[in-house]
Amino acid sequence: MTTLADPVPGGRPGDVERATALSGELAGRGVHGVVLAYVDTAGIGRVKTVPVAKLPAAAAWGVGMSPVFDTFLANDSIVTTDVLGSPDGDLRLYPDLDQLVALAGQPGWAWAPVDRITQDGERHPGCGRTFLRRIVADAERRLGVTFKAAVEIEWAVGRATAPEDGFEPAVSGPAYGAVRQVELSDCTADLLAACAAQGVDVEQIHPEYAAGQFEISVGALDPVAAADRSLLVRQTIRAVAQRHGLRVSFAPAVLAEGVGNGGHLHLSAWRGGANLHSGGQGRHGMTAEAESFTAGVLARLPALTAVTAPSPASYLRLKPSQWAGVFTAWGRETREAALRVVTGTRGLRDQAANLEVKPVDLAANPYLALGCLIAAGLDGMASSARLPEEITGDPARLAPAEAAARGVRRLPVSLSEAVAEFRGDTLLRDTLGPVLADAVTAVREGEVAAVAGLDDAQVAAAYRWRY
Ligand code: GLU
Ligand code: MG
Secondary structure (H helix, E strand, O other), rough: OOOOOOOOOOOOOOOOOOHHHHHHHHHHOOOOOEEEEOOOOOOOOEEEEEEHHHHHHHHHHHEEEEEHHHHHHHOOOOOOOOOOOOOOOEEEHHHHHHOEEOOOOOOOOEEEEEEEEEEOOOOOOOOOHHHHHHHHHHHHHHOOOOHHHHEEEEEEEEEEOOHOOHHHHHHHHHHOOOOHHHHHHHHHHHHHHHHHOOOOEEEEEEEEEOOEEEEEEEEOOOOHHHHHHHHHHHHHHHHHHHHHHHHEOOOOOOOOOOOOOOOOOOHHHHHHHHOOOOOOOOOOOOOOOHHHHHHHHHHHHHHHHHHHHHOOHHHOOOOOOOOOOEEEEEEEEEOOEEEEOOOOOOOOOHHHOOOOOOOOOOOOOOOHHHOOOOOOOHHHOOOOOOOOOOOOOOOOHHHHHHHHHHHHEEEEHHHHHHHHHHHHHHHHHHHHHHHHHHHHEEEHHHHHHOOOOOOOHHHHHOOOOOO
């Protein structure tokens, strides 16, 4: 379980002693430096690193970094809000020691996700990880509800030698193909070894559909740890691939046409150790609370898209009939509905049943995405929201009148549409708080402006190697 306590100047109780012991132990294992990692509003992983001997100081006093990154765009230009984007000020990055690991794919380095607080020891209102910790802690305290989550990771493997930042798939075999598995055999075996050494419990790894595409899925954890793990796994995939002369892209659309990279989120709500998505009287074993939770997420999907699909390139991926889930609909194991109700197999359902949210990609800040999805679901639970009828098959085939009658809407087709939906969603904006909500809006609008006049191929190229 993740530490839900906020960092404090001087260190969380016990952290400095623990960091001192860890620093000695890591140094003995050949670790020289620690990567302190977070994700900005645009979904870019940002880091500071310190020598391993400075880990106790980092646990006590944090490491400085400007708050300006909260309004960085994916291309490293800066937008501003009322309070963010200025060159003034400093924040302290505090590693979560529970999540610290020696990086098997980057010998000599350890890694830890951070929370960011102000120099006065206050929560930084722009910190996504702090936001998610607060949502999760409040749900447990107020409602007795806890969550499990996992992020699926899809990526494209290209040759590092491709000219002009282009993408040349490093494998040529068919989707889900044995050929492709053999082609990337050494790299994926090293990846599995690295994940195991880092305590990452991999469920599956397989060749996916698009050119050069693979997917890895990992076991569910509490939401904060699941978001942390998503960063760690991507760091590991990148590092292992680089050692094999390969380049990876987690961009939503590596190429403008065809199937993109998803970052589907799996989420389940639990009460008193029982999974609310199984063993109930509702549809497919859902409890009434799980149905309402699902309804709450469904109702807000258009606005949530601004958080879960935050890049102009996200909308090259979000197309019908490509398993990206672009319609406001749910269905049991329906891969074209935005919400796929996963029941799990008989015998495992009490553990495995969950809600899969598909219109999410890996440009999303996973802390913001999970926090907003949970808030939407809890709002559905609080109002006993009614889950509409499920769909089967591809909603793209529904006649317009039937789709309208069933409330099946196409999700935003552009980032500007998604931002307009987000602006109109008071619950999401209030949940994020004004600083984060304004950062989301300003950064998304900045991304829209950054691609003005570009065609689809140029948009894909602009973001191809940023994530
Ligand atoms: N690549 C698809 C996407 O963009 C997902 C394929 C799958 O269902 O795993 O979401
Ligand atoms: Mg997949």
